[in-house]
Amino acid sequence: MENILITGGAGFIGSHAVRLLVNKYPKSAIVNLDKLTYAGNLLNLTDVEDRPNYRFVKGDIVDGRFVFGLFEQFAFDKVIHLAAESHVDRSIANTMDFVQANVTGTVNLLNAARHFWKDHYEGRRFCHISTDEVYGSLGDDGLFTESTPYDPRSPYAASKAASDHFVRAYHHTFGLPVVLSNCSNNYGPNQFPEKLIPLFINNIIQKKPLPVYGKGDNVRDWLYVEDHALAIDTVLRKGAPGETYNIGGHNEWKNIDLVRLLCQVMDGRLGREPGTSEGLITFVKDRAGHDQRYAIDAGKILRELGWKPTVNFEEGLRKTVDWYLSNEQWLRQVTSGDYQKYYRQQYEER
Numbered sequence: 001m002e003n004i005l006i007t008g009g010a011g012f013i014g015s016h017a018v019r020l021l022v023n024k025y026p027k028s029a030i031v032n033l034d035k036l037t038y039a040g041n042l043l044n045l046t047d048v049e050d051r052p053n054y055r056f057v058k059g060d061i062v063d064g065r066f067v068f069g070l071f072e073q074f075a076f077d078k079v080i081h082l083a084a085e086s087h088v089d090r091s092i093a094n095t096m097d098f099v100q101a102n103v104t105g106t107v108n109l110l111n112a113a114r115h116f117w118k119d120h121y122e123g124r125r126f127c128h129i130s131t132d133e134v135y136g137s138l139g140d141d142g143l144f145t146e147s148t149p150y151d152p153r154s155p156y157a158a159s160k161a162a163s164d165h166f167v168r169a170y171h172h173t174f175g176l177p178v179v180l181s182n183c184s185n186n187y188g189p190n191q192f193p194e195k196l197i198p199l200f201i202n203n204i205i206q207k208k209p210l211p212v213y214g215k216g217d218n219v220r221d222w223l224y225v226e227d228h229a230l231a232i233d234t235v236l237r238k239g240a241p242g243e244t245y246n247i248g249g250h251n252e253w254k255n256i257d258l259v260r261l262l263c264q265v266m267d268g269r270l271g272r273e274p275g276t277s278e279g280l281i282t283f284v285k286d287r288a289g290h291d292q293r294y295a296i297d298a299g300k301i302l303r304e305l306g307w308k309p310t311v312n313f314e315e316g317l318r319k320t321v322d323w324y325l326s327n328e329q330w331l332r333q334v335t336s337g338d339y340q341k342y343y344r345q346q347y348e349e350r
């Protein structure tokens, strides 16, 4: 019997991690702590919500007293920390939310783990989920490794880098059994349509312009979200305390090439003339400080823990498109209300 706390489990990656753990470990108690911000959605978890080994708690990791109370109530052995403000564009518009959730929230969780584990670290793990953006931006060549120096360049990346530093500092200073992972861009079902792929799927459905930033020549390394969930479980179970593991898809795409492929897949699925959706591509003002290229060397996690991606990109993209097309109610729900205001501010008034 083990008690696992997952923070941010109602979000995109968190909901896939919750589903994996609830199904794979029926004897473990999984508590999902989520504030349910605009990005958190319990509709992501309806298939597991009644499971006896699963419990949802609504709460804010920024509230240190609340976090302590939760540790007291559930006696967690393991923490998988995903809760964060996660969208780069929002971090440019509203940085303090990122400092609060990503830095203060992380330190609150570290303090609670340290206090309740009281130096009895056997069987305990604090698994911190981070991003490749902390390493900065690459030119045409090279890959991020675990020893690439940190060089965060957006407020989001800076807040994640700060949280990573605190996690490592708690290991170094207090011996807390932490393990970190830094992952590349995820895609798949349940991603909030502010990120490139779901935003463009939604716009294609509605025949709205597809706003490609700058020249569309920025490069990202894409990983199917279920592969990331498997990697998180691997790092939690097999990762060595104090170690960092990079996670990536070995799957680099220039934005414009990815968007063209997505347009082709969508035209096929929607029964539209080939080329229809490409006609919606519109080049717009670039993101401020837009990082040129991210690419991960995921060799360490393969060599030391045996994880590698299993879903190829064309297959993953088709699965993703099919999920959004068969979940239009989900899409309608998350794009009503505040989303419209966000969309206007981000794309029409900038």
Ligand code: NAD
Pocket: 007, 008, 009, 010, 011, 012, 013, 014, 033, 034, 035, 036, 037, 038, 039, 040, 041, 059, 060, 061, 062, 081, 082, 083, 084, 085, 086, 087, 101, 105, 129, 130, 131, 132, 160, 182, 183, 184, 185, 186, 187, 192
């Ligand atoms: P998301 O925005 O979809 O979900 C974040 C979740 O955290 C939401 O459910 C939200 O309600 C919750 N949350 C936010 N602030 C909170 C708070 N103060 N207290 C409690 N809950 C709070 O994000 P995601 O894309 O699923 O990313 C999850 C984690 O993985 C983040 O830490 C992110 O930095 C990291 N990550 C994401 C990607 C990616 O491509 N999406 C890649 C690498 C790493």
Ligand code: DAU
Pocket: 086, 087, 088, 089, 130, 131, 132, 133, 183, 184, 185, 186, 194, 195, 196, 197, 199, 211, 212, 213, 214, 218, 219, 220, 255, 287, 294
């Ligand atoms: O690399 C990991 C990171 O990937 C995660 O840590 C972040 O949480 C996640 O949001 C993601 O960050 P990006 O900024 O790379 O993702 P986004 O989907 O916002 O953008 C992907 C690329 O597409 C990027 O080069 C910007 C571009 N883009 C994005 C949007 C939303 C556009 O051209 N137009 C858009 O409308």
